[in-house]
Amino acid sequence: MNALDNTVPAAPRAAATTHPTHKFKLLLKREFWEHKGGFFWAPVIAGGISLVLTLMAIIVGLVAARRAADAGHLELDGINVSGLDLGQLTQQMSPQDMAEFANGINLSLVLGSSWPFIVLAFVVFFYSLGALYDERKDRSVLFWKSLPLSDTETVLSKVASAVLVAPAIAVGVAILTMFAFMVMISAVVVMHGGNAWTLIWGPASPMGIIAGHLAWIPVYALWALPTVGWLLLCSVWARSAPFLWAVMVPVVAGVLVSWFKLMDLFNLDASWFWTNIVGRALLGTVPAIDQVYRDDFSESVTNSGLENLVGDMSFTHQIASLSMPDLWIGAIAGAAMIFAAIRLRRWRDEG
Numbered sequence: 001m002n003a004l005d006n007t008v009p010a011a012p013r014a015a016a017t018t019h020p021t022h023k024f025k026l027l028l029k030r031e032f033w034e035h036k037g038g039f040f041w042a043p044v045i046a047g048g049i050s051l052v053l054t055l056m057a058i059i060v061g062l063v064a065a066r067r068a069a070d071a072g073h074l075e076l077d078g079i080n081v082s083g084l085d086l087g088q089l090t091q092q093m094s095p096q097d098m099a100e101f102a103n104g105i106n107l108s109l110v111l112g113s114s115w116p117f118i119v120l121a122f123v124v125f126f127y128s129l130g131a132l133y134d135e136r137k138d139r140s141v142l143f144w145k146s147l148p149l150s151d152t153e154t155v156l157s158k159v160a161s162a163v164l165v166a167p168a169i170a171v172g173v174a175i176l177t178m179f180a181f182m183v184m185i186s187a188v189v190v191m192h193g194g195n196a197w198t199l200i201w202g203p204a205s206p207m208g209i210i211a212g213h214l215a216w217i218p219v220y221a222l223w224a225l226p227t228v229g230w231l232l233l234c235s236v237w238a239r240s241a242p243f244l245w246a247v248m249v250p251v252v253a254g255v256l257v258s259w260f261k262l263m264d265l266f267n268l269d270a271s272w273f274w275t276n277i278v279g280r281a282l283l284g285t286v287p288a289i290d291q292v293y294r295d296d297f298s299e300s301v302t303n304s305g306l307e308n309l310v311g312d313m314s315f316t317h318q319i320a321s322l323s324m325p326d327l328w329i330g331a332i333a334g335a336a337m338i339f340a341a342i343r344l345r346r347w348r349d350e351g
Helices: 020-034 036-070 086-091 095-112 115-130 133-137 140-145 151-191 196-201 206-237 242-260 262-266 270-282 289-293 297-312 315-321 325-345
Strands: none
Touching (some): 036 115, 095 206, 115 242, 151 196, 242 262, 262 270, 270 325
């Protein structure tokens, strides 16, 4: 009995707490699984369509080339080539021809892997536009607000999903699409007497393109921030038709500025407002849109067209984009709008 009386009751166990990092990770998983169709399947389908179209183009090109070769009309530098033999064709190529051929391969790799990025522009735009509006529309916001989750964590998880998770998945799919494209054309080269390493894998620069794609992710995140911030602000504020509010407000503002020539007060043209206000509010989710704001963009397009596209998407070029003042000014404006969206979510309730 004395032993029982002297027994000290065990201290109650402390309630388990969830680390903020773990909660944020769970929020990101929630956003991914709720929007898996846009984040994952949309770029995968786009990459698959790109490969199917490439395969069709290869088949059509091979049929046409074989017919021309059999008829004796296939020429290389004025020399008739009998049969479709890539080994015979490449033996007559000069070092300059091989260099141009390598540039052509790299350009094909960049263009072939661009389809997931095209889809990304629409996915991020409409995801951001409905991220906060849909949860108020279906009343699920009441459930999420009953959980130990702050508005800051919830909104920032949606921002991270839009500017980091979605582009990272698109980059991964683009890289897989690029390698699948290289395997397809390598098979064609081998089937027609060529050396795939000499003609495809050697001249091409897939590692350089991958490095450029990876370096592009932070550039995209910062450049898309003002558009994502504006769309989230419209998403949390609009009682209905957030798309109309998001599009019409900047467009009508641009029309009024142009009509009344308000930019003349600042010694600026109305095109400045359309480019730096309307364009940054609505087009920031478009991949590589930051190239339009570079000082050398118009000159580069005029002189080289698509030839300089590979260089524009290189690692060094993407890192250099981080020094653009327009990028950081827009990012600050986007952060301010995201902060406003967080504040509005604290009291904006349809009921």
